[in-house]
Amino acid sequence: MIKHQIRRRVGVVMGGSSGEREVSLRSGAAIAEALEARGHEVVRITLGDDLGPELLTTLRRSRIEVAFLALHGRLGEDGCVQGLLELARIPYTGSSVLTSALAMDKLKAKEMFRLHNVPTPPYYTVHASDDRTDLESLHGSFGFPVIVKPRGEGSSLGLTKVTSFEELAPALEKAFEFDDAAIIERFVSGMEVNVGILDGKVLGAIEIAPKNGLYDYEAKYTPGMTEYFMPARLPQARYRGVLNLAERAARALGCSGAVRVDLLVTSGENEYVLEVNTLPGMTQTSLLPKIAASAGIDFGALCETILESARLHQPTRRRAPAASEVRLHERVPQRSKKDLRLVKTAG
Incomplete structure (x- = not known):
């Protein structure tokens, strides 16, 4: 031991x-x-x-x-x-309560990305209660292909690649099995890359090459369905850019501890953040442990480092207000409506 x-x-x-x-x-x-x-x-x-x-x-x-x-x-x-x-x-x-909630909610996460100038694929949302009798009008000129996925689910559960209006309704119903809302996201053709971050330090990026072309639940958890390349096969300058973008995405949500950021890297020199995982998989063959191992951190040391970062995120009151402070507050005179009118006029 x-x-x-x-x-x-x-x-x-x-x-x-x-x-x-x-x-x-x-x-x-x-x-x-x-x-x-x-x-x-x-x-x-x-x-x-x-x-x-x-x-x-x-x-x-x-x-x-x-x-x-x-x-x-x-x-x-x-x-x-x-x-x-x-x-x-x-x-x-x-991460904290707030960060965990934001990262899990794909819509809110995307809104935070846009607020912080973190590129993410274009999207719109559909709620299960929305009138879906005319999906063509709802979809408009958004185009195809698209990715349909639940607003708040992980591991690519309920995810479908859609190439036509005829496929859109069944894909939405599949997403609604997991959530009351769905994200319709423009499909971006590119290399899937995951970046590992530990206590704010970027560890590296792994390339994911699913054999069926889509990194869905089956590709993630069926042996032999996906190839992995560590580090991702990118030019050095672009590799650094991907790491920087992942760090910005995690910072936009306020992440802490162990984090995995999922991105798409296109041949047209564009990168897009798909999502941020605040509790990434931690089996011996999961992506974060693979990235950490490449950075010289074995699985036991990775678990130890994550453990050492554990903390409470909500501040506690350091001290109760002193009696003198309470009495002073109580002695502050209440202004009358006339006084308030005079203050407003004077201002």
């Missing part, structure tokens, strides 16, 4: 009710084994469908010092569990 300076009681939180539950369980198992090998006391906390008050009770009774989040998808990666941990005052890995 490897000696470690600080031995901690760590709760590895995994499972959940999203479509990415199985991936989360694999991430959690790998993380737990790595932390145990480094001398930590690990409590495996597997979540089910119920994330109500019982979860808060479970977290407190576990007597963990810190929570290592291995959750993916809704109700785990979107700020919900992070909020519970803030209430329980248990430090946790990953």
Whole structure:
């Protein structure tokens, strides 16, 4: 067993009710084994469908010092569990409640990218409650092909490449199985690249080459369906530009801890950010560990570094107001309506 300076009681939180539950369980198992090998006391906390008050009770009774989040998808990666941990005052890995929510919501993330001049493919949204009787008018001159995907789901669940109006309605229905809203995004032909970031430091970029041309759920999790090239096969200057763009995207959302940024790199010298993952997959074969390994960080060291970055993001009141401050506030006279009129006139 490897000696470690600080031995901690760590709760590895995994499972959940999203479509990415199985991936989360694999991430959690790998993380737990790595932390145990480094001398930590690990409590495996597997979540089910119920994330109500019982979860808060479970977290407190576990007597963990810190929570290592291995959750993916809704109700785990979107700020919900992070909020519970803030209430329980248990430090946790990953980004804050707000950042987690923004990154998981593809629409809000894109709005933040545009606000910070981070290029992202053009898009529009459709809600399940919208009148879809005339999709041609709704789609207008947006063109094809497009990518249709749920607004708030990960692992490319519910994602479809659409090449005609006839395919649009079925693709939307597929997306609505996972969310009440869908993103219709212009398809951009280019190299898929993922960039790993750890505590604000860019680790490198890996190229993803799916054999069916689309990096969907099947391509991500079926062995042999995708080739990976580390580092991404790009000219040196462009490689640095991709790393810089990924760093800007993560900064736009306020990310912390371990982050993976998904991008498209076109032959026309353009780069686009697709999304930012605040709790990237952490199995031995996931993309972030591959990128970290290329940077000289093995899986155990990666888990240790992520653990060390765990913290609470909501500030606590440092002190209560002094009695003199309260009394001074209470003595401030209330202005009458006449006084306010005089002030306004004088201004």
